[in-house]
Amino acid sequence: MADIIDELIRKRGFASRIFRNREVLHPDYIPDTLPHRENEIRRLAEHLLVSAQGMRPSNVLIYGLTGTGKTVVVKYVVSKLKEKASSLNKRLDYAYVNTRKLDTTYRVIASIAQSIGLRVPHTGLAISEVYRRYINALDSWGGLHIIVLDEVDYYVKREGDDLIYKLVRANEELSKAKIVLIGITNDVNFIENLDPRVRSSMGEIEMVFPPYNAEQLFTILKQRAELAFNQGVIEDGVISYCSALAAREHGDARRALDLLRVSGEIAEREGAERVTIEHVKKATLEIEEGRIYQSVVTLPLHQKLVLKKIVELVEAKGSTTTGEVYTAYSNIMRNLKYEPLSLRRISEIISQLDMMGLIISEVVNRGKYGITRIIKIRKDMLPVIKDALKDVEA
Numbered sequence: 001m002a003d004i005i006d007e008l009i010r011k012r013g014f015a016s017r018i019f020r021n022r023e024v025l026h027p028d029y030i031p032d033t034l035p036h037r038e039n040e041i042r043r044l045a046e047h048l049l050v051s052a053q054g055m056r057p058s059n060v061l062i063y064g065l066t067g068t069g070k071t072v073v074v075k076y077v078v079s080k081l082k083e084k085a086s087s088l089n090k091r092l093d094y095a096y097v098n099t100r101k102l103d104t105t106y107r108v109i110a111s112i113a114q115s116i117g118l119r120v121p122h123t124g125l126a127i128s129e130v131y132r133r134y135i136n137a138l139d140s141w142g143g144l145h146i147i148v149l150d151e152v153d154y155y156v157k158r159e160g161d162d163l164i165y166k167l168v169r170a171n172e173e174l175s176k177a178k179i180v181l182i183g184i185t186n187d188v189n190f191i192e193n194l195d196p197r198v199r200s201s202m203g204e205i206e207m208v209f210p211p212y213n214a215e216q217l218f219t220i221l222k223q224r225a226e227l228a229f230n231q232g233v234i235e236d237g238v239i240s241y242c243s244a245l246a247a248r249e250h251g252d253a254r255r256a257l258d259l260l261r262v263s264g265e266i267a268e269r270e271g272a273e274r275v276t277i278e279h280v281k282k283a284t285l286e287i288e289e290g291r292i293y294q295s296v297v298t299l300p301l302h303q304k305l306v307l308k309k310i311v312e313l314v315e316a317k318g319s320t321t322t323g324e325v326y327t328a329y330s331n332i333m334r335n336l337k338y339e340p341l342s343l344r345r346i347s348e349i350i351s352q353l354d355m356m357g358l359i360i361s362e363v364v365n366r367g368k369y370g371i372t373r374i375i376k377i378r379k380d381m382l383p384v385i386k387d388a389l390k391d392v393e394a
């Protein structure tokens with residue numbers, strides 16, 4: 001056994017050959033500078049400063065596709081303002097709540113209250129009681145409290161907008177303190193679904209974060225790579241290749257950074273001296289496989305059964321049709337003594353699987369035999385789909 005460890009250490013050493021500081025590529029890391037977001041930083045900071053100076057605060061709603069820097073810009077601005085305020089003895093603090101992760105109103109309000117030092121038990125209090133304690137404590141503290149609700153559309157869809165309504169109206173109850181809300185969302189239609197009372201106060205100031213282009217992604221990646229990797233380990237062309245790939249997929253900086261991180265991890269696993277374009281190609285596949293695996297294991301049961309039948313038919317014949325899938329699906333449902341879903345429903349499921357990128361389907365006109373849908377699965381994705389379906393018994 002000790003030999004295995006010795007050999008590994010001889011081959012790899014203790015320090016990574018590739019990474020100098022992996023943390024820099026972690027999604028929660030906040031860099032010292034955020035290239036190409038200077039205007040957004042200035043606008044948000046100016047607006048929050050006006051509120052800190054005692055004007056009536058207006059709330060901010062930030063839209064943008066994933067990976068356009070919404071979260072990192074907001075965290076950067078609020079943490080810098082807090083730092084400055086505390087060095088000048090001014091009262092300014094913030095709560096950052098990802099409302100997709102903290103998924104109940106109780107947890108959201110508890111987290112907001114905790115950010116100003118209140119102790120709130122995990123359960124046991126009424127939401128209105130936590131809210132009352134928060135408002136009282138805030139008013140005796142007497143500063144500006146910035147509440148950031150990230151992925152706020154998830155929260156509103158699940159829990160409604162009562163809490164948000166209360167928070168936007170809270171300034172009327174407060175005499176010394178003030179609250180500013182910052183909502184962050186990927187969903188451009190979010191505001192439409194809000195109660196009109198909330199809509200007008202929540203979206204007083206709207207900011208839209210545009211996607212990055214390949215050149216902008218290049219600057220962002222270059223800056224991170226210099227901190228994250230050892231000198232000289234990134235081969236020429238790797239950063240521009242990652243930037244170009246991510247720019248093609250709607251300019252997502254998270255995707256670009258993930259690609260670079262996974263490429264580095266693959267290079268390290270292979271014991272390579274440098275990260276090459278080949279590693280980026282492998283990383284693309286690995287990330288895609290991870291995405292596919294996750295989407296398959298989280299499918300509902302009927303979707304999984306339909307996909308399983310498609311896999312079996314495609315493996316046997318290269319491609320299949322809706323009719324064949326329906327027959328195979330109905331047979332197993334009968335064996336399991338369940339009522340099968342209708343053909344129309346199965347056709348819908350097939351279209352959904354297509355939209356999710358799990359299968360490829362094409363409608364062809366076969367003259368007198370009518371219209372049919374030919375279904376295939378990408379060869380390189382078959383093993384990962386099968387693996388994700390291995391526990392489905394049918």
Ligand SMILES: Nc1ncnc2c1ncn2[C@@H]1O[C@H](COP(=O)(O)OP(=O)(O)OP(=O)(O)O)[C@@H](O)[C@H]1O
Pocket residue numbers: 026027028029030031033034035036037064065066067068069070071072073185186220253254257
């Ligand atoms: N201008 C930038 N400079 C440096 N890093 C950036 C910049 N913009 C985004 N990033 C990095 O890209 C990643 C994704 O950014 P962020 O989480 O802010 O995106 P987002 O718009 O909030 O996405 P989502 O809607 O999916 O939450 C983070 O690691 C962030 O640090």
